[in-house]
Amino acid sequence: MTITVPFKQIDVFTAVPFKGNPVAVVNFLETPEAEVTTQQLQSIAKWTNLSETTFLFAPSNKEYNYKLRIFTPAAELPFAGHPTIGSCRAYLEFTNQLNSGPQTILQECGVGIVPLKFDEEGKISFQAKKTEVEEISRETASDYAKALGIHAIEPPKLLQVGPAWVVYLVSNAEAVIDLNPDFNFLKQVSDKAGHTGVILAGSKNDGNSGEQYEMRAFYCPTISVLEDPVCGSGCVALLRYLQEIKNYQKTTLVNVTQGIRLCRDGHLRGRIEIDEKTSQISYHVGGDAVTVINGQISI
The missing domain is CATH 3.10.310.10 (Diaminopimelate Epimerase; Chain A, domain 1)
Known part of the structure; x- marks a missing residue:
């Protein structure tokens, strides 16, 4: 069975396209994670050939906004910075929340729960989980x-x-x-x-x-x-x-x-x-x- 889902490419740490760091973001929010294999995710990341490709899934707890899996062309990562910000931007667009004003988003990923803030200027920041x-x-x-x-x-x-x-x-x-x-x-x-x-x-x-x-x-x-x-x-x-x-x-x-x-x-x-x-x-x-x-x- 073929699964077709939304896809975005976000340029991060820039307001000018093509001057930042791109991340590919695939929206599996409506697809049960069990229906997609790690091998398939890795294949997509290898194909996009960006430093990271991310995949949005429904979170394990309704208190969180989404679960994020992050892949380089070669391996899965527990966390990465620009993919976290780019994926949050994509999530806000996928769920039509860009015009909802400043808010806090909770991302579930390999290092745990990462809090992000979408501010009144439209910028996104994350609080580091582990230092x-x-x-x-x-x-x-x-x-x-x-x-x-x-x-x-x-x-x-x-x-x-x-x-x-x-x-x-x-x-x-x-x-x-x-x-x-x-x-x-x-x-x-x-x-x-x-x-x-x-x-x-x-x-x-x-x-x-x-x-x-x-x-x-x-x-x-x-x-x-x-x-x-x-x-x-x-x-x-x-x-x-x-x-x-x-x-x-x-x-x-x-x-x-x-x-x-x-x-x-x-x-x-x-x-x-x-x-x-x-x-x-x-x-x-x-x-x-x-x-x-x-x-x-x-x-």
Whole structure:
């Protein structure tokens, strides 16, 4: 039996089509998940050939809005940032809620329940579910630095945010943009360490505009993507890393740009939110998303 369902392609972290990071979103909200195999979902993701393709299903609990499964062309992921925002935009369109005003959406996925906010400006942000910091060995840090051809200004750390990102800071934004990694060696180091990849960031602060960074995200080649144009989970990792080394005492906004080397112009709004009463810290990433393709897909 052939199943035909709605399909969208959303450009994320941009308000200008073709300047952000695309995600394909397939709407199975009206299709029982048991009627679709993981192999079929993986085949669709391989066919779209984007960094991620997502699939909306009915949630396991009516308190949530939807369940999301996220696939690269090679494997399923527990969480990813730009697919989460793009899928939320698609969900609001599929269910005719774009004009319903600001609201909170609860996404069920591999890392649990991820809260998202659709604000009065039409931007979508998510609250990170998992932000654990781990040390990496001196040998691994040295190998990554050699593969990237960089000199870090702070010790790198491993950030578990769903994906496992190693975060490096360099002297400035220009050093980030000009970088030309040795991808073969980077693959060897990533494979050996079992990490998702590397986030590289450099400050572009002018002294007047708050925290601003240029960022690049280099994936482990085993998941078929060398560099992510604009990366939400990588931005979460950067925010958590900045809190680790700077120890902000109040809520701090961090604006991140990404994608210039890939002819993109991505803009991510980061927020390190510190509750004044409890001192609890949460990490939020958001931005614009725009639909570029509407259609159907059959399996």
